[in-house]
Amino acid sequence: MTFLRRPARTAATLLTAGLLMVTAAPALAHVHVHSEDEVKPGAKDVRMTFHVPNERDDARTVGVWIEAPKGVRGMRAEQAKGWTARQQAPDGGSGTVGWSGGAISGEDGADFVVHIGHVPTGVDALTFVAKQRYDDGKVVSWDQPAEEGKPEPEHPAPVLGLTGASHAESAPHAGQNPGLARTAAVVCGAVVLLAAAALPALRSTARRRKAVSR
16 A cells, blocks of 8 residues: 555645645735835935736726825826826825726736836835725725734735835835736646646556556
């Protein structure tokens, strides 16, 4: 029975490892922000991208609004294909920008580009507020702060870490790297499927070896 037990244990180990890795992958459906360039306090003419996923199967995202933190000046929205960019900065300060007229459905997401004229000094990160409006009228606000040592909130605010920030403050928040999480999930899923498919063959091989050894 040694030959039979060994492949079964191997396949079971692979299955368990794959499932653990999948469940450990960070959540994907979060609004997050990133910049292709390093952003320092006091920086000017900064370009950043907000990724907005559609979280619901029964509704489409039809409006997105971004509110900048205090001290940010000159924020404007870049036009996005299929959407109409809108500028709202009544006080001439941080203001709000948004997009409407388009739609995000199913498990899709969309990227929205924002330009900032001036980043304030004396800060380690920029914490934005994102508002997501669905076609049934519901609005989801991504404005909850993440606290160290506590579970991630349901709707964490998108945070852009600035160069020179401490490790704890500049570390990516869970869900802010969907590409990596998606790749990990795909790889782990493939491992699980391969292990499951290989199990019958391993057992058959073990039986043949046992028969030959007799």
